[in-house]
Structures are given as structure tokens and as C-alpha cells.
Amino acid sequence: MAPVWFITAASSGFGHGMALSALERGHTVIATARKTSRIQDLADRGAHTLALDVTWPLADQQRIASDIIARHGRVDYLINAAGYILEGSVEECSPAEVQDVFNTNVFGIMNTIKAFLPHLRAQDAVSRPDGRELRATVVAFGSLGSWEGGAGYSAYGMTKFSTSALMESLHRELEPFRITAVTIEPGYFRTGFLNPGARVVSAERMAVYDDESTPTGKTRAALPAVDGKQPGDVVRGSKVAVDMLTGTGVAEGKKPVGDRIVLGSDCEQVIRGKCARTLSLLDEWQDVIRSTDYPKE
Template identity: 40%
Template sequence: MATQTLVWFITAASSGFGHYIALEALRRGHHVIASGRTLSKLAPLADAGAHTVVLDVTAPLPAIQAIAKDAVAKYGYISHLVNAAGYVLIGAVEETSPQEDYDTFNTNVFGTLNVNKAFLPYLRAGAGHRTICNFGSIASWTGGAGAALYYSTKWAVSGLSEAMREELSPFGIAVTTIAAYEESAAGNTRRGLKGYDGSLWEVISGPAIREKIEKTVTLLDEWEGVTGKTDHEE
């Protein structure tokens, strides 16, 4: 029995990580459905062989579900869903407006959530190798001044992904979070990508994660006498 060609649906594919994942998948002979808010910005991917569609991840769920239905109909199935849409909001907590706060969560968290909701029925009904990749960040493991909203959205995406991993493993669907270094300067990200070998889904942030784990263990050790004590005085 012939192995099915992998079919990727990628959000925010007009630039950044989504764009480079699309190019790499095409290079490997896979099918790619690349989405973004502006069709003209997806033209380079269309020229490279991708099928392109307009998708704003902040659209109402029924609109995203309609796009998912059409996308699945293109090749009959989706094997890889990549949620790359997201952005960095720079500003201290007291500086950002409620609208800016909402917009950040709407794109980074609810956009990811709704795209997953739209595609999950088709992924569950599928067979073979199926993977969902939600874009996290090094910010999923730590916090930092000046970008609290971004950090908190990426913590949320990591929590969502961990829960989805447990929910979907019985269906044979893998869920992963790419913890990529996403600094506020897009040029830094782009320069880093140009030097990468193309296996973008293998990006990890081991040193920073290890440092966070070590700090957490140290803190637990320091508080062991308190947290491990269950008796109390009346």
C-alpha cells in the first residue's frame, strides 16, 4: 500500500516561521495549503506549488470551519496542522490598552484554539501520521518585563497543547509545541531562520527550558520543609 503524501495546512504562511515551514514541506514533495490574511502576500508560495487561501484566525468559528472544510476537500485529508499565527505586543502591563490586550489574546490564543476546533473533526476521522503543531515560544517557559501579554498568551498555548496531547493521543494524533525564539525584532527571527537547516519542526529551546527546570527544582527544595508539612497547630 502506497504511503499517503503529507498534506500541511499552515496559518500565517505569508512570512516568518509559517512561510519557511511551507517552503520546506514543498521541498520535500509534500502538499501545502498555505493561509494568510492577504492572498497577494502568499503569491511566492503559490509560485512554489502551494495552494493558497485567505484566513484570518480571529474570524468567527463558523467562517474558519468553512475554510477547514474546503481545505480538506482539496486533497481529501489533512495530515499536519500548523498554527503559526501570532505576534508580540511590547509594553508593560499598565501601558497596554484593554483593546490591545484583547487583540493579542484573540490572535495568539483564541485564533489557535478555533483553528484547532475547525480541523479536529477531520484529523480525528483520518488515518496514518497526523500532527498538530501549535507555535509556542521560549516565553512558554519564563516571563519577562515589557512583553507580559505575549508571554502570558504563549503560556496559554503551551497549556492548551499539553491538554490536547492527552485528549488526542487515543486517536493517534500527535500534538507538539514549537518553542521558538520569537524576539520583538522580526529581523532577528528572519536571520535566524535563514541559517537554519530546514527541519523547522525540530526547533527546540533546550538551554532555557533546562534553566527554568533547575530554578523550579531549587525553589521546591528550599520550600520542602513548608510544603511537605501537612500538620498544623490548632
């Protein structure tokens, strides 16, 4: 049987790109979006489409999960691609705006996973090209922002740190059930993510943070300037992600993916820099860090 993919937010970006890549391999794809009219091109290519908003109540998502399993028998790859950026300083973002971005970027993903997990645990394990016997792969999207926060997008960074932590935890929780959990962490890719219609801006704007001599002001000017000029190619990134998840293509013969996939030279650079700075901090303060333990008997 062809592997079955269930993909949220398949109307654009990596959700759309991964759906196309899976379809090109002859896999079964259930693509979702808030409006199915936005994914008609995927339906035209053979995808099954349905309306889904990840912020819908858990009970609604559980009904959808049950219907999908009843119709298709299983889901091999559960891809959570929903998410958006909230631009605004900590002082500007309202509690409601922060709650909204968490509802989509974190809590919605968590509910979709919760809705499917009972079914994924119950289905049979199958052999993967990389030699693993797995029941399913659960995927969510972190980002470069999972590793390094930044002025002007703190709430978004909080959600991406949370998503990567969620998936790292799930990776360990689900291992006994032959289900693997993976975070995909892309750098800046040329998607519609930063388009004016997709980039959400805090309602309150304070002049002090518009000053381009401040870090927040620099970010505020840079985001629209970089839109459409990001270094990452989402078509290539999506194909590589699908290769790495399935153990085929560029991943053939390599060690199976662990709990994360990093995409983009800019994301690699940020992660290497963060790791180097963290190791330097630990080396500098090693004696002080260890001095807080109870004395060894």
C-alpha cells in the same frame, strides 16, 4: 499520497519557512495569509493558497476546514503559526489590546484547531517514517516566552504560556485518536517578528517605564536593537522543525517528538535555567510544601 500541510500565517517567519521546506520535499502545502498576495511566492512554488485570518469566527473556519478536506482528502500537519508581540507594561496595556493579542495568539489558534479536529479524527491513520501510525499532527507556536515572562511584554508572555498549556493538554486529549499535538518553542530567530510594522506597541506610554534603569526600559531599548541580529536562522529552524515532525533528516532514528520542539541555543539556556531554579525552590521548601497535606493515616 504526499502528506498534506495546512499552514496559517505563511507569509513570513516559521510559517513561510516550513511551507518552503515541505514543498521542497514534494509535500502538498495549503498556505494561508490574510492576503494571498503576500504568499504569491509560495503559490509560484506549487503551494495552494487561500485567505484566512485566524480571528475569523469559528463558523467561517469550519467552512474552510470542510472545503480543504473535500478538496485534498485529509490534512496530515496542521500548523498554527499566527502570532505577534504586544510590547507594553501591564500598567500601559489596555484591556482591548490584551484581548486582541489573545484573539490572535490563543483563541484564533484554538478555533482553527477546533474547526479541523472532527475531520482529523475521522481520517485514516498512516505510517510515518518514525514508525508511528498517526492520523495527524497538530502544531502551534509557543516561544522562549512560554517558559519565562519578562518586563515589557507580559501580555505576549501570557499568550505563549497559554499556547504551550493548550498544546500540552491537547497532546493528552488526542492521543487515543492517534493524533499528536506539538508546541514549537523557538528562541530569538531572525524573522520580521520585531520589525516596526509587526511589533505592536501599547497606545499608552508612561515615562516611568521608559527609564532604561528599569527592567521594562531595558526591554524597550533592547527589542528594536536586537531586530535583525537574533541568533536563530529561521531557514535552518524551519527545516529542523519539519524534520522533527516528520521523523526524517536530523530526526531519523531518534525517539519520536513528544509534546514540544525547542529551537535555538538561547531558548535551551532559558529552559535549563528555569528548570534549575524551580528544582532549587522545591528542594529549599520541600518540607513546608509537603506540610500542607492531610496527615497520613
